[in-house]
Amino acid sequence: MTAVSESSVRRHRWWVPLLFIGPVLLVQLAFLFTPLLNTFVLAFTDASTIGGGTFTGLANFEEMFSSASFWEAVGHTGLYVLLATPFIVGISIGLAILINTRMRGAGIVRPILFSPLVLPMAVVALMFQYVLASDGLANQLLQGLHLVAAPVPFLTNTHLALISCVIVTIWKGCGLYTMILLAALQNVSRELNEAAELDGASWLRRTFSVTIPQISGTISLVTVLTAISALRAFTEPYVLTAGGPGTSSTTIVVHLFSKGIAPGTEAGYASAISLVLFVFVLAVSSASWLLTRKGRA
Amino acid sequence: MLVALSVVLAPLLWQLSTALKGPGESTVGFPGDLIPSDPTFANFVAAFTTVPLGRYLLNSAAIAVLGVTINLVLATLTGYALARIPFRGRGLYVSVLLATAALPFEVILVSTLLVTRGLGLKDTLIGVVLPQAVSIVSIFVMRQAFIGIPNEIEEAAVMDGAGPARTFWSIMLPSVHGSVAVVAVLGFIDSWDLFLWPLVILSDPANYPVNVGVQFLSGAFSADQRVISAATLIVMAPPLLVFFLLQRQVFSGLAEGALKG
Numbered sequence: 001m002t003a004v005s006e007s008s009v010r011r012h013r014w015w016v017p018l019l020f021i022g023p024v025l026l027v028q029l030a031f032l033f034t035p036l037l038n039t040f041v042l043a044f045t046d047a048s049t050i051g052g053g054t055f056t057g058l059a060n061f062e063e064m065f066s067s068a069s070f071w072e073a074v075g076h077t078g079l080y081v082l083l084a085t086p087f088i089v090g091i092s093i094g095l096a097i098l099i100n101t102r103m104r105g106a107g108i109v110r111p112i113l114f115s116p117l118v119l120p121m122a123v124v125a126l127m128f129q130y131v132l133a134s135d136g137l138a139n140q141l142l143q144g145l146h147l148v149a150a151p152v153p154f155l156t157n158t159h160l161a162l163i164s165c166v167i168v169t170i171w172k173g174c175g176l177y178t179m180i181l182l183a184a185l186q187n188v189s190r191e192l193n194e195a196a197e198l199d200g201a202s203w204l205r206r207t208f209s210v211t212i213p214q215i216s217g218t219i220s221l222v223t224v225l226t227a228i229s230a231l232r233a234f235t236e237p238y239v240l241t242a243g244g245p246g247t248s249s250t251t252i253v254v255h256l257f258s259k260g261i262a263p264g265t266e267a268g269y270a271s272a273i274s275l276v277l278f279v280f281v282l283a284v285s286s287a288s289w290l291l292t293r294k295g296r297a
Numbered sequence: 298m299l300v301a302l303s304v305v306l307a308p309l310l311w312q313l314s315t316a317l318k319g320p321g322e323s324t325v326g327f328p329g330d331l332i333p334s335d336p337t338f339a340n341f342v343a344a345f346t347t348v349p350l351g352r353y354l355l356n357s358a359a360i361a362v363l364g365v366t367i368n369l370v371l372a373t374l375t376g377y378a379l380a381r382i383p384f385r386g387r388g389l390y391v392s393v394l395l396a397t398a399a400l401p402f403e404v405i406l407v408s409t410l411l412v413t414r415g416l417g418l419k420d421t422l423i424g425v426v427l428p429q430a431v432s433i434v435s436i437f438v439m440r441q442a443f444i445g446i447p448n449e450i451e452e453a454a455v456m457d458g459a460g461p462a463r464t465f466w467s468i469m470l471p472s473v474h475g476s477v478a479v480v481a482v483l484g485f486i487d488s489w490d491l492f493l494w495p496l497v498i499l500s501d502p503a504n505y506p507v508n509v510g511v512q513f514l515s516g517a518f519s520a521d522q523r524v525i526s527a528a529t530l531i532v533m534a535p536p537l538l539v540f541f542l543l544q545r546q547v548f549s550g551l552a553e554g555a556l557k558g
Contacts, residue, residue, distance in 0.1 A: 012382055016461050020378035021390070024371045024431055030416070031428040032397060035408035042408060049411070091301075098298050109298065111544055113305055118536040118547070122492040122508035123529045126515060127312055130522055137311045171304070176551065183552030232401050235492050239512065253403045253493075260407045261497055270407045278404045285399050 039278075042271035049260060049267045060272035070273065072247060073255035076162055077231060077280075080251060083166045084230040088173045089223050095174065096181035097207060117175035125239035128168045129155070132240075155241055158248035165236040165249055173229070177222045184218035185211070217292065224288040231280050252277050309533075316340050316526035340527035344514070347524055350531065352503065353510035357489065360425055360506055364488040365481050367430040372480055373473075376439025377465055381451070398433035402494070410497055424498050425506075429491065435480045438550060442476035443469060479550035482543050489536050507532045 043060055047053025064070050099110060116124065131137045132154035139151040154164040188211055196206045212219070234253040237243050243250035243258070250258075252273065260270020317336040344350050378384070379391060402409075409428050418424030446469060454468040470477075492508045499505055502513075511532055514525045540547055 012384070012461060014384075017378050017382045017384035017387075019461075020374045020382060020465075024375045024436070027371065027427060027431050028397075030412060031409055032400075032405070032431070035405040035412050036400065038408040038411065039405050049407070095298075095301055109302060111541055113301060115537060115540060116305060117551075118486050118489075118540040119533050120490045120492065120508050120536070122490075123511060123532045126511065126525065127308055127529050129515060130315075130525065131308045131311065137308060141307075171308075179548060179551055183548075228399075228401065232403050234403065256403065256406070257493075257497075261410065267407050267411060274404045274407060277401070281399065281401055281404070 039271045039274050042268050043275050045268045046266070047268040047271075049263055049265050053268055056268070060269045063269065064272050064276070069247060069250070069255065073250050073252045074276075076248075076250060077233065077252045079162060080166060080169075080233050081227050081230040083163065084169050084173070084233075085223060085226045087166075087170050088177055088226045089219065091170070091174050092177035092181055092222060093212070093219065095178045096185055097211065099178070099182055100185045114175040114179055116172045117179070119172065121172060121235040122239055124172050125168055125236050128164075128171070129240055132164050132167075156245055158245055161241045161245060161249040162237070165233065165240055168236045168240060169230065169233065173226065177226060180222055180225075181215060181218055184215040188214045220288055220292055224284060227284045228281055231277065231284065252280075312526045312530055315523055316530055318523055320523070340521075340523040341531065343521070343524045344528035344531060347521075348510060348513050348528075349503075350507070350510065350528060353505055353507040354531075356422075356504060356510075357506040357508070359422055360491065360495075361485055361488040363422060364426045364430060365484040367426060368432055368435055368484040369477065369480055371431055372435035372439045373470065373477065375436045376441075377443050377469060379436070379440045380443035381446075381469070382461075394433050394436060402429065406493070406497065413498055418498075420499055420501050420504060422504070425491070425495050425504075426488075428498075429487075429494055432480075432484065432487070434550075435484065438476055438480055439473065442473040446472050478543070479546045482539060482546040483550045485539060486536050486547070 042053065044055060044057060045053035046056045046059070095113065099113070133139070134151040134153065134156075138154065139148075142148045142152060152160070154160050192210050192214075193206055196210045201209070232253055233251045234257065237249045237251055237254050238257070241249045243254045256270050256273045256277070259265055259273060260267050314333060317333045317338075317340070319333070319335050319337045319339065379387060413419060413424050413428055416424075418427070450468060450472065451464060454464045459468065490508070491506065495506050496509050499509070502510070511525075511528050514520065514528055
């Protein structure tokens with residue numbers, strides 16, 4: 001990649017590259033590097049969102065690790081990841097393979113299937129607030145088909161609220177990941193597939209033994225992306241259930257939002273929560289990095 | 298495939314149906330009432346009068362225009378430097394960019410709020426746009442595009458006596474207009490999706506973008522499902538329109554961004 005660009009024609013004066021990357025560096029300095037550093041500093045202070053703060057050592061972390069509401073939020077986020085990831089990855093693989101087998105009407109079906117990915121999550125969640133309401137579309141369908149006798153309390157039951165948020169995540173998320181997998185599928189070798197067909201392998205067999213192994217790299221990429229975005233879940237629970245009923249759908253970011261945003265709340269404590277979120281995200285990305293490295297070796 | 302299609306379409310169509318229904322018509326009742334007996338646009342009008350939806354839409358449009366512009370300027374400049382201007386530390390900076398791409402905004406949310414407020418940008422348009430203006434994906438899409446330009450073109454420009462700024466502006470930039478369009482389209486979709494950050498940094502409701510403002514409809518004392526449906530459709534319309542008209546850009550941008558970035 002660099003070989004192409006290194007053959008640039010002339011040597012530039014020292015300030016020329018600075019002219020080009022300077023603006024981004026400035027913005028990043030103000031809104032990325034400074035806040036990131038500040039997060040690490042604040043986490044060890046008792047700063048409020050109004051200001052102030054003195055060094056308190058590990059006090060925030062001690063408070064956090066002994067806080068039931070923190071562990072509850074961690075648990076909800078963990079469940080969120082465990083529920084959303086396999087469904088989104090599975091459905092996206094299935095859809096991508098189906099779309100990739102040429103069929104009639106794909107030109108119309110494709111954009112409709114992908115359209116949720118451009119819709120704003122805040123508005124999608126607002127829509128689902130009604131779709132999942134006790135007299136909403138979902139319950140009308142379930143009751144109309146006589147699958148349930150009484151309306152399912154999707155949003156008002158403490159056990160179902162989080163699952164309802166995950167459903168919205170899946171509805172909106174599959175489009176993007178299907179698109180990414182589809183792009184990978186289009187690079188898959190057609191010859192291999194044809195060879196397998198000549199050998200008498202069935203479509204199902206070819207899909208699992210020929211096609212899927214060739215896109216395994218992209219599948220693990222999509223898995224990581226899905227897991228990370230599930231770790232960051234905020235808009236769905238915030239709009240759909242406001243983290244409730246009670247705190248039954250409060251994720252880490254919703255918890256963080258309630259602790260450290262409003263004026264006078266604890267910026268220091270919230271920074272400590274942020275660092276935990278950071279550790280989780282790093283864990284997911286490095287786990288995948290280790291796995292793919294092992295796969296290549 | 299049909300199942301997937303109906304799962305995607307059903308909520309949207311139901312919204313449309315509800316939005317077109319008059320006050321006398323029930324929003325419940327399966328399956329017969331999907332087609333409104335007496336379609337009306339009154340709910341779309343009511344969406345603008347119940348909350349200042351017009352104002353919210355203008356705010357969102359301003360955020361989008363400013364956000365897309367800044368993102369484009371930053372991404373083309375940086376992408377160009379990373380592709381075609383050798384400088385010490387370039388490899389290191391690429392690694393820094395890749396590493397920061399993995400840093401979720403939520404992690405630095407609280408500190409970014411403090412910094413932005415410290416700079417006097419709370420409750421301003423710039424304060425909404427700037428902290429999320431650097432898109433790593435956009436930078437890499439532009440870098441990839443600039444790498445693809447043959448060296449002969451650049452050499453010819455230098456022979457003709459063009460300086461670095463001139464070469465960039467008149468020779469290189471016009472060659473990558475396709476990728477510029479991709480970055481602009483993705484930037485618009487991202488900007489229209491902003492929710493958490495505006496919610497955090499804005500306190501004056503007059504500055505709210507639609508995503509935040511429209512939430513007041515459901516909190517309103519007289520929440521009317523028909524009006525809310527109409528409002529959600531209004532908010533969904535611009536990105537849907539962009540998507541259907543510029544599908545190719547969206548597809549190539551997202552796929553390329555994910556696979557190469």
